[in-house]
Each structure stands twice: as structure tokens, then as C-alpha cells.
Amino acid sequence: MTVYNIALVGFGGVNRALAELIATKNQLWQRELGFGLNIVAVSDLHLGSVVSPNGLDARTLVEANFEKGGFGQLSGGSAEADNEAVIKSAPADIVVEATFTNPRDGEPAVSHCRWALASGKHVVTTNKGPVAIAARELKELAEANGVRFEYEGSVMSGTPVIRMAERTLAGSEVNGFEGILNGTSNFVLGKMEAGLDFGSAVKEAQALGYAEADPTADVEGHDVCLKVVILANELLGANLTPDDVTCQGISNLSPADIQEASGANARWKLIGSAVRNADGSVSGSVAPVRLSLQHPLAGVNGATNAVSFKTELLGPVTVVGPGAGRIETAYALLSDIIAIHASRPAGTVKDAA
Structure with missing residues (x-):
């Protein structure tokens, strides 16, 4: 059974909802989708950052009422966020980008996506900015590094308009x-x-x-x-x-x-x-x-x-x-990961023992 290690960049409503789904649906996904998700890193400007190569408990991340800098209380954690270091160095297969982004230049999400793709990590995002402003560049960078840049949730949250139109x-x-x-x-x-x-x-x-x-x-x-x-x-x-x-x-x-x-x-x-x-x-x-x-x-x-x-x-x-909603938008991220899983060449992700 395949397990994807994921790094969450931003831990507001959307990525928190994804963590909730991981806490409650991971076994179902393993049976029905053929893969599970393991959170190995989280970075958030308010809470700080934490990296755990063996994985973080999704339920703890969701239910703990962390104050500002609260990730510093965790093993492998820091009260300060270091998005670049987490994205580049965390042992993640997929970076889930869900930060607040300036609509004029797409930052900081464009940089987050660049760092991840250049590091050989897939990116899934619900951010409109980097897709509207830099999609061509980011897709070329993904292709050059043998990974995927997916963004179904950037238009209508969990409603699958992009993939539906392209495929069906x-x-x-x-x-x-x-x-x-x-x-x-x-x-x-x-x-x-x-x-x-x-x-x-x-x-x-x-x-x-x-x-x-x-x-x-x-x-x-x-x-x-x-x-x-x-x-x-x-x-x-x-x-x-x-x-x-x-x-x-x-x-x-x-x-x-x-x-x-x-x-x-x-x-x-x-x-x-x-x-x-x-x-x-x-x-x-x-x-x-x-x-x-x-x-x-x-x-x-x-x-x-x-x-x-x-x-x-x-x-x-x-x-x-x-076109909105925490769980609905988190589902869009899941649908992107499903697309990555379906398109992967055999043997590119280590299966769990």
C-alpha cells in the first residue's frame, strides 16, 4: 500500500480541514484509493514549523489548541515558521500549499511552489495567485523535475471544473x-x-x-x-x-x-x-x-x-x-493527490511495509 509523505504549508482553514480528513478518512482512502497520507511537516506563519520524518499525528495537530508559536512545543518544532527550509528539506513527496497570497504577484505562494518543484516534490494548491500568474512557468518546472503541479481547487473549490472539462x-x-x-x-x-x-x-x-x-x-x-x-x-x-x-x-x-x-x-x-x-x-x-x-x-x-x-x-x-468551504476545498486537494497517484510511473513511490 502506497503512503505519500506530505508537507503542509499554511495551517489555516483549508490545510487544517485536510488534516481532519486524514485523521478520520485515511483508512478508508487506503482501501478505496490505494494510498494513505502521512503528514511529515507543517509550517505556518502564526504557529511556527515542525518536521517529523516518521510523521505527525493528524488528530493532535487538529485538536491541540496551539497558541502563537505553538509548534515550538512539539518535538522537531520551532516557534518560528521557516517555509523555505521546510519545503526544500522536509522528507515529503507532496507539498500542499495553502497560504494567504497577494493576488497581484502570487507571492508567497509562487515562491513556495518553485522551491517545492525544484526540489523534486509534487505540489497541490488551492491558491489562485500562482496559477493565474505563473502556471506556465510552474508546469514547465514540474515537468523538468519529473513531478506534478495540480490546482483543481483554484477555481471552484471542490467542484471539479478543470479536470472535468479537460477529461470528460x-x-x-x-x-x-x-x-x-x-x-x-x-x-x-x-x-x-x-x-x-x-x-x-x-x-x-x-x-x-x-x-x-x-x-x-x-x-x-x-x-x-x-x-x-x-x-x-x-x-x-x-x-x-x-x-x-x-x-x-x-x-x-x-x-x-x-x-x-x-x-x-x-x-x-x-x-x-x-x-x-x-x-x-x-x-x-x-x-x-x-x-x-x-x-x-x-x-x-x-x-x-x-x-x-x-x-x-x-x-x-x-x-x-x-465554490467555497473548508472541507470542500480540502477535497480539491485530495482530488489533486488522486490525480498524482493515478499518473505515477510504477515504483516511483515507496510502498509501506
Whole structure:
């Protein structure tokens, strides 16, 4: 039975949820998936870092109420985080990157991915930044070192839009897509349709944990912009950067706009889209769009996400699912590890005795 040693970089909601799954599901995965996961290192800016070649108990990591620098209490631990040393030196097969990242330059996640791939370690990440900004470079680095760079969760959390489109829609000639790719903005628009003004709807989203204290990235479309870049480059063969995508958010929509659309059997949605043009180029955009209620995306409400692929042979194919959530996003990491396991050459990972 195969065991993958993993290093967790960042121990916030997503990687903590993955540790929870390891604590409760590892035996099931061993039976059903043919592999288990063994956490050999964790590095977190708040908690510090810890390396244990024999493995760390996932349940202890999850249940211990560590204070700042708390990893320093553990054998092999330090109160200070040293992401570079952990990534480069920990005896890990896979680095799971889930840190807070600047959307403009993708850092520090881009550097984390580079260090891991250059060290001959697979990388799985849910971070949008390094995928939108440096995917081509990182995939080339992975190939040069005989490892994989996987990022299914970077667009719709655990809902498998990238792999699904690449594999199950292969040959259908995908020539564009449009999607609701941000649950916060979709929730806000729903509350405005119910009668709230924009500011009150945002405050409710914040109270429920859907929106950050600064909701700009969500409501002004910046989050969706990165996801459009990822999908366009991955599925349409584009080479877009975030600056190539026109971007407009929902903050200028008034209650009157919302109600006027409702009276006309329509609904406003923040839509991220890309299309392959007649000359082969690809154009991307993010903007509020007034959709007829018959449109497949019009009925997608709350924090749910959806993307509708435009295909030559099948017409529109729409995928709907969760676009956020700790466990859902941790599942995306697991799905990436499943892909790595399925693609490995025989004998490349030592089987447990």
C-alpha cells in the first residue's frame, strides 16, 4: 500500500480541514484509493514549523489548541515558521500549499511552489495567485523535475471544473465559458433582489462569514478575474494575464437596477467569461450581466458557484457546485493527490511495509 509523505504549508482553514480528513478518512482512502497520507511537516506563519520524518499525528495537530508559536512545543518544532527550509528539506513527496497570497504577484505562494518543484516534490494548491500568474512557468518546472503541479481547487473549490472539462469534455470543442465564480458577490446580489441595499447586503455577507472585512476582491470582481485567467489559459489555450481581462464589479448596481430586472423576468449576476475569437485569440471579461430567468446560470443562488462551458458538439454544459468551504476545498486537494497517484510511473513511490 502506497503512503505519500506530505508537507503542509499554511495551517489555516483549508490545510487544517485536510488534516481532519486524514485523521478520520485515511483508512478508508487506503482501501478505496490505494494510498494513505502521512503528514511529515507543517509550517505556518502564526504557529511556527515542525518536521517529523516518521510523521505527525493528524488528530493532535487538529485538536491541540496551539497558541502563537505553538509548534515550538512539539518535538522537531520551532516557534518560528521557516517555509523555505521546510519545503526544500522536509522528507515529503507532496507539498500542499495553502497560504494567504497577494493576488497581484502570487507571492508567497509562487515562491513556495518553485522551491517545492525544484526540489523534486509534487505540489497541490488551492491558491489562485500562482496559477493565474505563473502556471506556465510552474508546469514547465514540474515537468523538468519529473513531478506534478495540480490546482483543481483554484477555481471552484471542490467542484471539479478543470479536470472535468479537460477529461470528460475532451473532443467536444470547448470554445468559451461563462460562470458565477464568486459566492460572496452572488450572495450579495441575492440579498439585494430580496430588498437590501448594497451596503446592507455586504454587511450580512460579512456577518455570515462569506465576505472578508475588506470585501473589495469579491464585490469588485478581482477574485473572478483570476479564475477567468486560469480557466481561459487551461481550457482555451490562452496566455492571458489578469491585466488582459476587463473587470467590473457589482458595487455600482442600485436597488432600482435589481428590481427593474426582476420585473422583466431577469436577474443580475456577476459573470466571468472568456471566448475564443474567430482569429484564434481569446478575450476574457468580468462584469455584471442581466440574465433572462431561462438562462442556465440565472437560478444559481446564494454562495453556490457554476460555470457553463460553450461547446461546439454539445452546446452549453453547465456544472454547479460549492465554490467555497473548508472541507470542500480540502477535497480539491485530495482530488489533486488522486490525480498524482493515478499518473505515477510504477515504483516511483515507496510502498509501506
